[in-house]
Amino acid sequence: xxxxxxxxxxxxxxxxxxxxxxxxxxxxxxxxxxxxxxxxxxxxxxxxxxxxxxxxxxxxxxxxxxxxxxxxxxxxxxxxxxxxxxxxxxxxxxxxxxxxxxxxxxxxxxxxxxxxxxxxxxxxxxxxxxxxxxxxxxxxxxxxxxxxxxxxx
Amino acid sequence: xxxxxxxxxxxxxxxxxxxxxxxxxxxxxxxxxxxxxxxxxxxxxxxxxxxxxxxxxxxxxxxxxxxxxxxxxxxxxxxxxxxxxxxxxxxxxxxxxxxxxxxxxxxxxxxxxxxxxxxxxxxxxxxxxxxxxxxxxxxxxxxxxxxxxxxxx
DNA sequence: TTGGATTCCATTGACGCCCATGATCCCCCA
DNA sequence: TGGGGGATCATGGGCGTCAATGGAATCCAA
Numbered sequence: 001x002x003x004x005x006x007x008x009x010x011x012x013x014x015x016x017x018x019x020x021x022x023x024x025x026x027x028x029x030x031x032x033x034x035x036x037x038x039x040x041x042x043x044x045x046x047x048x049x050x051x052x053x054x055x056x057x058x059x060x061x062x063x064x065x066x067x068x069x070x071x072x073x074x075x076x077x078x079x080x081x082x083x084x085x086x087x088x089x090x091x092x093x094x095x096x097x098x099x100x101x102x103x104x105x106x107x108x109x110x111x112x113x114x115x116x117x118x119x120x121x122x123x124x125x126x127x128x129x130x131x132x133x134x135x136x137x138x139x140x141x142x143x144x145x146x147x148x149x150x151x152x153x
Numbered sequence: 154x155x156x157x158x159x160x161x162x163x164x165x166x167x168x169x170x171x172x173x174x175x176x177x178x179x180x181x182x183x184x185x186x187x188x189x190x191x192x193x194x195x196x197x198x199x200x201x202x203x204x205x206x207x208x209x210x211x212x213x214x215x216x217x218x219x220x221x222x223x224x225x226x227x228x229x230x231x232x233x234x235x236x237x238x239x240x241x242x243x244x245x246x247x248x249x250x251x252x253x254x255x256x257x258x259x260x261x262x263x264x265x266x267x268x269x270x271x272x273x274x275x276x277x278x279x280x281x282x283x284x285x286x287x288x289x290x291x292x293x294x295x296x297x298x299x300x301x302x303x304x305x306x
Numbered sequence: 307t308t309g310g311a312t313t314c315c316a317t318t319g320a321c322g323c324c325c326a327t328g329a330t331c332c333c334c335c336a
Numbered sequence: 337t338g339g340g341g342g343a344t345c346a347t348g349g350g351c352g353t354c355a356a357t358g359g360a361a362t363c364c365a366a
Protein backbone atom coordinates (compact mmCIF):
# COMPACT_ATOMS: atom_id res chain seq x y z
CA UNK A 1 0.00 0.00 0.00
CA UNK A 2 1.30 3.43 -0.94
CA UNK A 3 0.49 6.65 0.80
CA UNK A 4 -2.14 7.77 3.28
CA UNK A 5 -5.76 6.99 2.50
CA UNK A 6 -9.10 6.96 4.33
CA UNK A 7 -9.91 8.79 7.54
CA UNK A 8 -9.99 7.95 11.24
CA UNK A 9 -11.26 9.66 14.34
CA UNK A 10 -9.30 9.31 17.57
CA UNK A 11 -9.45 11.09 20.88
CA UNK A 12 -6.90 12.91 22.95
CA UNK A 13 -6.27 11.52 26.41
CA UNK A 14 -5.79 13.51 29.59
CA UNK A 15 -2.19 14.23 28.67
CA UNK A 16 -3.09 15.49 25.24
CA UNK A 17 -1.78 12.44 23.45
CA UNK A 18 -3.51 10.93 20.44
CA UNK A 19 -2.88 7.68 18.60
CA UNK A 20 -1.86 7.90 14.97
CA UNK A 21 -4.05 5.41 13.07
CA UNK A 22 -2.20 2.14 12.60
CA UNK A 23 -2.59 2.34 8.83
CA UNK A 24 -0.83 5.71 8.78
CA UNK A 25 1.86 4.51 11.15
CA UNK A 26 2.64 1.72 8.73
CA UNK A 27 3.18 4.23 5.95
CA UNK A 28 5.40 6.37 8.13
CA UNK A 29 7.46 3.37 9.14
CA UNK A 30 7.94 2.37 5.55
CA UNK A 31 8.88 5.97 4.78
CA UNK A 32 11.62 5.69 7.35
CA UNK A 33 11.07 9.03 9.08
CA UNK A 34 11.67 9.16 12.81
CA UNK A 35 8.78 11.06 14.36
CA UNK A 36 5.96 12.97 12.72
CA UNK A 37 6.72 16.02 10.62
CA UNK A 38 3.86 18.52 10.64
CA UNK A 39 2.93 22.15 10.16
CA UNK A 40 -0.22 24.25 10.01
CA UNK A 41 -1.96 24.30 6.66
CA UNK A 42 -2.14 27.76 5.18
CA UNK A 43 -5.37 27.19 3.32
CA UNK A 44 -7.39 25.41 5.98
CA UNK A 45 -7.71 25.23 9.75
CA UNK A 46 -5.91 21.92 9.77
CA UNK A 47 -2.47 20.41 10.23
CA UNK A 48 -0.41 18.90 7.45
CA UNK A 49 1.61 15.89 8.53
CA UNK A 50 3.87 13.30 7.00
CA UNK A 51 7.42 11.98 6.79
CA UNK A 52 10.37 12.05 4.45
CA UNK A 53 8.29 12.29 1.32
CA UNK A 54 6.78 15.50 2.60
CA UNK A 55 10.19 16.80 3.65
CA UNK A 56 11.63 16.09 0.22
CA UNK A 57 8.97 18.22 -1.38
CA UNK A 58 10.02 21.05 0.87
CA UNK A 59 13.68 20.66 0.05
CA UNK A 60 12.83 20.71 -3.63
CA UNK A 61 11.30 24.13 -3.16
CA UNK A 62 14.24 25.44 -1.16
CA UNK A 63 16.95 24.19 -3.47
CA UNK A 64 15.72 26.57 -6.12
CA UNK A 65 16.71 29.57 -4.02
CA UNK A 66 20.19 30.84 -3.11
CA UNK A 67 21.11 30.40 0.57
CA UNK A 68 21.32 33.55 2.69
CA UNK A 69 18.97 35.30 0.29
CA UNK A 70 15.80 36.94 1.55
CA UNK A 71 13.63 34.55 -0.41
CA UNK A 72 15.39 31.55 0.98
CA UNK A 73 14.99 32.84 4.51
CA UNK A 74 11.32 33.51 3.94
CA UNK A 75 10.49 30.14 2.50
CA UNK A 76 12.51 28.19 5.00
CA UNK A 77 10.87 30.13 7.81
CA UNK A 78 7.47 29.21 6.50
CA UNK A 79 8.39 25.58 6.02
CA UNK A 80 10.94 24.74 8.69
CA UNK A 81 10.37 27.52 11.13
CA UNK A 82 6.69 26.99 11.72
CA UNK A 83 6.82 23.22 11.41
CA UNK A 84 7.33 20.80 14.23
CA UNK A 85 8.66 17.32 14.56
CA UNK A 86 6.49 15.43 16.99
CA UNK A 87 7.89 12.44 18.76
CA UNK A 88 5.98 9.23 18.48
CA UNK A 89 5.88 7.11 21.62
CA UNK A 90 6.05 3.34 21.82
CA UNK A 91 2.30 3.06 21.28
CA UNK A 92 2.26 5.25 18.20
CA UNK A 93 0.94 8.38 19.87
CA UNK A 94 1.95 12.02 19.49
CA UNK A 95 1.44 15.13 21.58
CA UNK A 96 0.06 18.04 19.58
CA UNK A 97 1.57 21.37 20.50
CA UNK A 98 -0.59 24.25 21.67
CA UNK A 99 0.22 26.15 18.49
CA UNK A 100 -1.11 23.36 16.35
CA UNK A 101 -4.18 22.75 18.45
CA UNK A 102 -5.01 26.42 18.38
CA UNK A 103 -4.62 26.64 14.62
CA UNK A 104 -6.89 23.67 14.00
CA UNK A 105 -9.32 24.36 16.83
CA UNK A 106 -8.63 20.96 18.34
CA UNK A 107 -9.96 20.14 21.79
CA UNK A 108 -10.67 16.51 22.64
CA UNK A 109 -10.99 14.70 19.32
CA UNK A 110 -9.25 14.76 15.96
CA UNK A 111 -9.82 13.34 12.50
CA UNK A 112 -6.91 11.97 10.49
CA UNK A 113 -7.50 12.44 6.77
CA UNK A 114 -5.28 10.68 4.25
CA UNK A 115 -4.20 12.75 1.24
CA UNK A 116 -1.74 10.40 -0.42
CA UNK A 117 1.77 11.73 0.20
CA UNK A 118 0.68 13.42 3.42
CA UNK A 119 -2.29 13.49 5.73
CA UNK A 120 -4.19 16.16 7.63
CA UNK A 121 -5.36 16.45 11.20
CA UNK A 122 -8.69 18.19 11.81
CA UNK A 123 -11.08 19.06 14.57
CA UNK A 124 -14.11 16.82 13.79
CA UNK A 125 -16.69 19.60 13.48
CA UNK A 126 -14.57 21.66 11.16
CA UNK A 127 -13.76 18.68 9.02
CA UNK A 128 -17.44 17.84 8.67
CA UNK A 129 -18.06 21.30 7.29
CA UNK A 130 -15.07 21.21 5.01
CA UNK A 131 -15.90 17.73 3.80
CA UNK A 132 -19.43 18.74 2.90
CA UNK A 133 -18.13 21.71 0.97
CA UNK A 134 -15.46 19.63 -0.75
CA UNK A 135 -18.00 17.03 -1.81
CA UNK A 136 -20.37 19.65 -3.10
CA UNK A 137 -17.66 21.11 -5.26
CA UNK A 138 -16.26 17.77 -6.34
CA UNK A 139 -19.63 16.33 -7.34
CA UNK A 140 -20.45 19.51 -9.09
CA UNK A 141 -17.48 19.00 -11.30
CA UNK A 142 -18.11 15.32 -11.80
CA UNK A 143 -21.76 15.85 -12.64
CA UNK A 144 -20.77 18.31 -15.31
CA UNK A 145 -18.76 15.62 -16.99
CA UNK A 146 -20.90 12.51 -16.51
CA UNK A 147 -24.40 13.08 -15.18
CA UNK A 148 -25.03 9.63 -13.67
CA UNK A 149 -21.62 8.48 -12.58
CA UNK A 150 -20.39 6.60 -9.56
CA UNK A 151 -21.14 6.78 -5.86
CA UNK A 152 -18.21 7.20 -3.49
CA UNK A 153 -17.40 4.65 -0.80
CA UNK B 154 17.83 14.37 11.57
CA UNK B 155 18.17 17.07 8.97
CA UNK B 156 19.42 20.32 10.43
CA UNK B 157 17.44 22.84 12.45
CA UNK B 158 13.69 22.42 12.34
CA UNK B 159 10.76 23.73 14.35
CA UNK B 160 10.69 26.63 16.78
CA UNK B 161 11.10 27.07 20.53
CA UNK B 162 10.54 29.92 22.92
CA UNK B 163 12.90 30.31 25.87
CA UNK B 164 13.48 33.07 28.33
CA UNK B 165 16.52 35.00 29.42
CA UNK B 166 17.38 34.76 33.09
CA UNK B 167 18.54 37.61 35.29
CA UNK B 168 22.06 37.32 33.93
CA UNK B 169 20.95 37.47 30.34
CA UNK B 170 21.56 33.78 29.68
CA UNK B 171 19.26 31.72 27.52
CA UNK B 172 19.12 27.97 26.88
CA UNK B 173 19.62 26.78 23.32
CA UNK B 174 16.86 24.25 22.63
CA UNK B 175 18.10 20.72 23.17
CA UNK B 176 17.17 19.72 19.63
CA UNK B 177 19.34 22.49 18.21
CA UNK B 178 22.18 21.67 20.58
CA UNK B 179 22.15 18.14 19.24
CA UNK B 180 22.56 19.41 15.69
CA UNK B 181 25.41 21.71 16.72
CA UNK B 182 27.18 18.91 18.51
CA UNK B 183 26.90 16.65 15.50
CA UNK B 184 28.13 19.54 13.36
CA UNK B 185 31.24 19.68 15.47
CA UNK B 186 31.43 23.44 15.97
CA UNK B 187 32.66 24.66 19.32
CA UNK B 188 30.41 27.47 20.49
CA UNK B 189 27.67 29.25 18.59
CA UNK B 190 28.48 31.21 15.45
CA UNK B 191 26.10 34.12 14.98
CA UNK B 192 25.62 37.50 13.33
CA UNK B 193 22.78 39.94 12.72
CA UNK B 194 20.55 38.89 9.84
CA UNK B 195 21.10 40.85 6.66
CA UNK B 196 17.41 41.13 5.94
CA UNK B 197 15.50 41.05 9.19
CA UNK B 198 15.67 42.20 12.80
CA UNK B 199 16.89 38.81 13.88
CA UNK B 200 20.08 36.89 14.55
CA UNK B 201 21.43 34.20 12.28
CA UNK B 202 23.16 31.39 14.13
CA UNK B 203 24.66 28.02 13.45
CA UNK B 204 27.89 26.05 13.20
CA UNK B 205 30.23 24.72 10.55
CA UNK B 206 27.51 24.11 8.01
CA UNK B 207 26.49 27.74 8.16
CA UNK B 208 30.11 28.83 7.77
CA UNK B 209 30.47 26.64 4.70
CA UNK B 210 27.39 28.17 3.11
CA UNK B 211 28.82 31.63 3.67
CA UNK B 212 32.11 30.67 2.10
CA UNK B 213 30.29 29.22 -0.89
CA UNK B 214 28.55 32.53 -1.43
CA UNK B 215 31.77 34.49 -1.06
CA UNK B 216 33.61 32.29 -3.52
CA UNK B 217 31.24 33.47 -6.19
CA UNK B 218 32.60 36.99 -5.87
CA UNK B 219 36.03 38.02 -7.17
CA UNK B 220 38.55 38.32 -4.32
CA UNK B 221 39.81 41.81 -3.56
CA UNK B 222 36.72 43.21 -5.25
CA UNK B 223 34.61 45.79 -3.53
CA UNK B 224 31.70 43.38 -3.41
CA UNK B 225 33.77 40.70 -1.79
CA UNK B 226 35.00 43.11 0.86
CA UNK B 227 31.51 44.36 1.56
CA UNK B 228 29.94 40.98 1.91
CA UNK B 229 32.71 39.48 3.98
CA UNK B 230 32.58 42.49 6.26
CA UNK B 231 28.85 42.13 6.63
CA UNK B 232 29.08 38.46 7.42
CA UNK B 233 32.42 37.89 9.13
CA UNK B 234 33.20 41.34 10.44
CA UNK B 235 30.12 41.65 12.56
CA UNK B 236 29.81 38.03 13.57
CA UNK B 237 30.42 36.70 17.03
CA UNK B 238 31.21 33.34 18.47
CA UNK B 239 29.24 32.87 21.65
CA UNK B 240 30.41 30.47 24.30
CA UNK B 241 28.04 27.78 25.38
CA UNK B 242 28.08 26.92 29.07
CA UNK B 243 27.75 23.48 30.61
CA UNK B 244 23.96 23.68 30.57
CA UNK B 245 23.76 24.66 26.92
CA UNK B 246 23.16 28.37 27.48
CA UNK B 247 24.60 31.42 25.74
CA UNK B 248 24.84 35.09 26.62
CA UNK B 249 23.64 37.34 23.84
CA UNK B 250 25.73 40.45 23.35
CA UNK B 251 24.14 43.88 23.65
CA UNK B 252 24.73 44.49 19.96
CA UNK B 253 22.76 41.42 19.04
CA UNK B 254 19.97 42.08 21.48
CA UNK B 255 19.64 45.62 20.20
CA UNK B 256 19.51 44.52 16.58
CA UNK B 257 16.79 42.00 17.26
CA UNK B 258 14.92 44.01 19.88
CA UNK B 259 15.31 41.25 22.42
CA UNK B 260 14.35 41.86 26.01
CA UNK B 261 13.28 38.94 28.17
CA UNK B 262 12.22 36.21 25.75
CA UNK B 263 13.48 34.83 22.46
CA UNK B 264 12.22 32.45 19.80
CA UNK B 265 14.61 30.00 18.17
CA UNK B 266 13.51 29.35 14.60
CA UNK B 267 14.99 26.45 12.64
CA UNK B 268 15.82 27.14 8.98
CA UNK B 269 17.55 23.92 8.09
CA UNK B 270 21.25 24.76 7.74
CA UNK B 271 21.00 27.57 10.32
CA UNK B 272 18.56 28.97 12.81
CA UNK B 273 17.41 32.44 13.78
CA UNK B 274 16.84 34.12 17.10
CA UNK B 275 13.92 36.53 17.33
CA UNK B 276 12.03 38.66 19.77
CA UNK B 277 8.68 36.84 20.01
CA UNK B 278 6.44 39.72 18.89
CA UNK B 279 8.51 40.46 15.83
CA UNK B 280 8.66 36.85 14.84
CA UNK B 281 4.89 36.52 14.96
CA UNK B 282 4.62 39.27 12.37
CA UNK B 283 7.39 37.95 10.18
CA UNK B 284 6.05 34.42 10.36
CA UNK B 285 2.70 35.45 8.98
CA UNK B 286 4.36 37.32 6.15
CA UNK B 287 6.70 34.44 5.38
CA UNK B 288 3.87 31.96 5.12
CA UNK B 289 1.92 34.24 2.85
CA UNK B 290 4.82 34.64 0.48
CA UNK B 291 6.06 31.08 0.56
CA UNK B 292 2.71 29.48 -0.12
CA UNK B 293 1.89 32.00 -2.77
CA UNK B 294 5.09 30.97 -4.48
CA UNK B 295 4.36 27.26 -4.23
CA UNK B 296 0.78 27.58 -5.38
CA UNK B 297 1.93 29.46 -8.43
CA UNK B 298 4.27 26.70 -9.45
CA UNK B 299 2.06 23.67 -8.90
CA UNK B 300 -1.62 24.57 -8.94
CA UNK B 301 -2.88 21.07 -9.67
CA UNK B 302 0.16 19.28 -10.98
CA UNK B 303 1.09 15.68 -10.43
CA UNK B 304 0.53 14.36 -6.96
CA UNK B 305 2.38 11.08 -7.07
CA UNK B 306 2.60 8.42 -4.39
C1' DT C 307 38.12 45.44 46.06
C1' DT C 308 34.38 45.39 43.00
C1' DG C 309 31.91 44.17 39.08
C1' DG C 310 31.33 41.06 35.49
C1' DA C 311 31.61 36.61 33.86
C1' DT C 312 32.13 31.57 34.06
C1' DT C 313 31.50 27.23 36.38
C1' DC C 314 29.03 24.42 39.36
C1' DC C 315 24.97 22.82 41.84
C1' DA C 316 19.74 22.68 42.86
C1' DT C 317 14.87 22.70 41.59
C1' DT C 318 10.86 21.59 39.13
C1' DG C 319 7.94 20.56 35.77
C1' DA C 320 7.25 18.51 31.38
C1' DC C 321 7.61 14.64 28.68
C1' DG C 322 9.54 10.22 27.15
C1' DC C 323 9.15 5.43 28.31
C1' DC C 324 7.00 1.54 30.20
C1' DC C 325 3.19 -1.48 31.53
C1' DA C 326 -1.90 -2.41 31.94
C1' DT C 327 -6.65 -2.75 30.20
C1' DG C 328 -10.47 -3.18 27.28
C1' DA C 329 -12.45 -3.46 22.91
C1' DT C 330 -12.53 -4.96 18.19
C1' DC C 331 -11.35 -7.55 14.39
C1' DC C 332 -9.71 -11.53 12.11
C1' DC C 333 -8.54 -16.10 11.58
C1' DC C 334 -8.73 -20.75 12.59
C1' DC C 335 -11.01 -24.75 13.84
C1' DA C 336 -14.76 -27.59 15.24
C1' DT D 337 -21.38 -21.61 9.70
C1' DG D 338 -20.78 -20.24 14.17
C1' DG D 339 -17.94 -19.99 18.18
C1' DG D 340 -13.54 -19.51 20.40
C1' DG D 341 -9.03 -17.71 20.73
C1' DG D 342 -5.42 -14.84 19.48
C1' DA D 343 -3.65 -10.67 17.73
C1' DT D 344 -3.94 -5.87 17.00
C1' DC D 345 -5.12 -1.39 18.33
C1' DA D 346 -6.82 2.59 20.89
C1' DT D 347 -6.60 4.35 25.41
C1' DG D 348 -5.30 5.09 30.40
C1' DG D 349 -2.00 5.86 33.90
C1' DG D 350 2.59 5.61 36.71
C1' DC D 351 7.27 6.68 37.00
C1' DG D 352 11.89 8.07 35.82
C1' DT D 353 14.70 11.18 33.25
C1' DC D 354 16.13 15.26 31.28
C1' DA D 355 15.74 19.96 29.85
C1' DA D 356 14.96 24.70 31.21
C1' DT D 357 15.70 27.77 34.68
C1' DG D 358 17.37 29.86 39.06
C1' DG D 359 20.90 30.84 42.10
C1' DA D 360 25.39 30.26 44.62
C1' DA D 361 30.29 30.12 44.36
C1' DT D 362 34.58 30.94 42.16
C1' DC D 363 37.62 33.30 39.00
C1' DC D 364 39.53 37.19 36.36
C1' DA D 365 40.35 41.85 35.20
C1' DA D 366 40.15 46.68 36.04
